[in-house]
Amino acid sequence: MTLTRRSVMVMGAGALVTFGLPMRANAAAEDAVTEFTGGAEVGSEGVTLTAPEIAENGNTVPIEVAAPGAEAILVLAMGNPTPGVARFTFGPLAGSQSASTRIRLAGTQDVVAIAKMKDGSFARASSNVKVTIGGCGG
Amino acid sequence: MADNVRPRVKAPRSAEAGETVTIKTLISHPMESGQRKDADGNTIPRSIIHRFTCAFNGETVIDVAMEPAISTNPYFEFQAVIPDAGDMTFTWHDDDGSVYEETKSIALA
Amino acid sequence: MTRTRAIAALLGAAAVTAGAALAEPVEDKLTVNGQIEMTTWTEPSPVVDDALPQLISGWHFRGTETRAMQADDFDNPGMIYVDGAREAWDTVEGEAGKSCASCHGDVSEGMKGVRAVYPKWSEEAGQVMTLEMQVNACRTQGMEAEPLKYTGTDMTSMVALISSVSRGMPVNVATDGPAAETWEQGKELYYTRFGQLELSCANCHEDNYGRMIRADHLSQGHINGFPVYRLKNTKLNAVHSRFKGCVRDTRAETFSPGSPEFVALELYVASRGNGLSVEGPSVRN
Numbered sequence: 001m002t003l004t005r006r007s008v009m010v011m012g013a014g015a016l017v018t019f020g021l022p023m024r025a026n027a028a029a030e031d032a033v034t035e036f037t038g039g040a041e042v043g044s045e046g047v048t049l050t051a052p053e054i055a056e057n058g059n060t061v062p063i064e065v066a067a068p069g070a071e072a073i074l075v076l077a078m079g080n081p082t083p084g085v086a087r088f089t090f091g092p093l094a095g096s097q098s099a100s101t102r103i104r105l106a107g108t109q110d111v112v113a114i115a116k117m118k119d120g121s122f123a124r125a126s127s128n129v130k131v132t133i134g135g136c137g138g
Numbered sequence: 139m140a141d142n143v144r145p146r147v148k149a150p151r152s153a154e155a156g157e158t159v160t161i162k163t164l165i166s167h168p169m170e171s172g173q174r175k176d177a178d179g180n181t182i183p184r185s186i187i188h189r190f191t192c193a194f195n196g197e198t199v200i201d202v203a204m205e206p207a208i209s210t211n212p213y214f215e216f217q218a219v220i221p222d223a224g225d226m227t228f229t230w231h232d233d234d235g236s237v238y239e240e241t242k243s244i245a246l247a
Numbered sequence: 248m249t250r251t252r253a254i255a256a257l258l259g260a261a262a263v264t265a266g267a268a269l270a271e272p273v274e275d276k277l278t279v280n281g282q283i284e285m286t287t288w289t290e291p292s293p294v295v296d297d298a299l300p301q302l303i304s305g306w307h308f309r310g311t312e313t314r315a316m317q318a319d320d321f322d323n324p325g326m327i328y329v330d331g332a333r334e335a336w337d338t339v340e341g342e343a344g345k346s347c348a349s350c351h352g353d354v355s356e357g358m359k360g361v362r363a364v365y366p367k368w369s370e371e372a373g374q375v376m377t378l379e380m381q382v383n384a385c386r387t388q389g390m391e392a393e394p395l396k397y398t399g400t401d402m403t404s405m406v407a408l409i410s411s412v413s414r415g416m417p418v419n420v421a422t423d424g425p426a427a428e429t430w431e432q433g434k435e436l437y438y439t440r441f442g443q444l445e446l447s448c449a450n451c452h453e454d455n456y457g458r459m460i461r462a463d464h465l466s467q468g469h470i471n472g473f474p475v476y477r478l479k480n481t482k483l484n485a486v487h488s489r490f491k492g493c494v495r496d497t498r499a500e501t502f503s504p505g506s507p508e509f510v511a512l513e514l515y516v517a518s519r520g521n522g523l524s525v526e527g528p529s530v531r532n
Contacts, residue, residue, distance in 0.1 A: 052310060052311070052312055054310070056309060056310040056312065056313045056478055056532045057477075057478035057479045057532045059209060059210070059478050059479055059480070059481055060209045060210075060478035060481060061209075062312045062316075077207050080207055081173060082205065082206065082207070084205035084207065085205055085207040085208065086202055086203060086204050086205060086207075086208060087202070087203040088200060088201075088202050088216075089198075089200070089201040089202070089203075090199075090200055091193070091197060091198025091199050091200060091201065092197050092198065093193075093194050093197045093198065093199045093218055093219050093221070094198075094199050094200055094216070094217065094218065094219070095158035095159065095160075095199075095216075095217025095218045095219045096158065096216075096217040098216065098217065099200065099202070099214060099215065099216040100213075100214070100215040100216070101202075101208060101209075101212070101213055101214050101215075102208070102209040102212075102213050103207050103208060103209055104171070104206070104207045104208070104209050105207075132461075132462030133461060133462055142331070144327060144330065144331070146321070146327065146330070148321045162321050162322070164321065164324070164327065166327045209481065210481035210482075211324045211327060211481060213322075213324075
């Protein structure tokens with residue numbers, strides 16, 4: 001087939017549609033984890049992270065974190081240009097060690113929640129959120 | 139002070155002593171991330187609310203350190219214990235130095 | 248040439264049908280604040296004339312969390328703008344020394360039912376008026392104040408306020424009588440293919456609602472939910488802004504907000520939703 005610009009564009013568009021957006025990961029993200037935990041061992045029980053499987057729109061993604069008995073919960077977006085999202089610190093009058101908010105995700109990636117428990121231990125939960133480009137949503 | 143920044147809080151008017159209640163907060167703020175560029179290609183500088191706190195009668199309920207990844211019009215939902223009647227105070231700290239405040243009185247049921 | 252066309256057609260088909268598993272609009276019930284019951288899935292009115300077998304609000308095409316955001320006035324970020332407009336409603340502006348409240352009283356009484364019947368024919372103006380046009384007519388004539396920018400935040404917030412007090416009421420725009428000619432113009436526009444992509448409104452919103460276009464879930468394109476808080480741009484969006492974007496996305500020279508084409512189109516599109524509840528301000532992607 002003669003390679004016209006039109007045919008190359010069409011093939012390129014086809015490849016993108018077929019393979020979708022690549023998953024993003026940021027090298028600095030794991031550093032942010034280590035900074036919070038001081039390098040301590042991180043368990044996997046005790047913290048839950050609720051996030052949609054597919055984000056309606058990457059600009060506003062509702063999430064919830066909960067870790068009974070935690071002092072603080074750090075939330076990171078492992079594929080954002082800067083991984084930090086929020087750090088929730090619970091005071092004596094917190095009714096539960098949980099919170100909900102809405103966050104921005106730059107692309108498909110893992111969102112991670114790390115809880116620092118009152119006894120000094122750490123726990124980690126992760127949720128993969130797919131973020132897509134819309135159609136011709138303008 | 140950023141333009142048109144309005145805090146809103148949803149808290150119960152009264153509670154039983156020791157009851158756990160749900161608090162919702164929203165503040166209208168663009169949360170300029172520092173990632174966007176303007177029409178000329180210059181980066182628009184970051185300007186966000188970087189901290190939110192809630193306290194009841196002076197005791198901390200929650201303290202949130204916020205990054206640009208928090209969406210425009212930051213929203214938080216969390217729980218608070220109400221030991222006694224009193225005032226729940228909310229503060230939002232803006233990068234530009236402003237502090238927005240809101241107070242809700244909660245009576246004992 | 249033909250081979251490229253064939254590839255393009257195949258890819259086009261793939262793009263539209265790829266997400267078939269997620270295609271169906273979700274069955275769910277919308278009650279706002281536990282009080283306002285919304286009709287979001289209903290029989291079409293005679294106006295629609297077989298074009299749609301059922302009327303389904305855009306609400307049903309969105310994800311779980313997005314639908315939940317609209318069910319509570321606190322969670323709905325569009326309501327921040329309504330709050331701002333409430334203040335504007337009571338603010339005196341212009342040479343005549345009046346506020347909206349001076350003539351219309353309390354907004355929830357004075358404006359109840361208004362959103363549901365707009366756009367509508369104005370005998371005085373001799374044309375079909377949209378709500379934005381009516382607000383500006385009141386401002387310039389009644390208040391002797393400056394008109395608001397058609398799709399600016401102030402105007403869209405005011406339209407959101409006026410919509411919010413009609414929530415739950417069925418959309419019921421008149422398509423006959425003096426409005427008939429404008430309605431016919433709007434209908435013709437709806438079925439006209441525009442742009443390099445040669446797409447009409449109907450191609451997506453009538454022929455392919457429920458399917459995915461790349462990663463967007465196509466709705467029936469009703470406007471009962473406008474003004475709409477879009478997660479995508481985290482602000483309130485007006486009908487004509489969306490029309491402008493849609494036409495631009497077909498890679499055409501688009502029309503301006505407030506243009507006669509969009510006024511006619513708004514009347515027609517509103518009529519397709521006759522029977523659905525006014526939802527504005529709604530939350531969409």
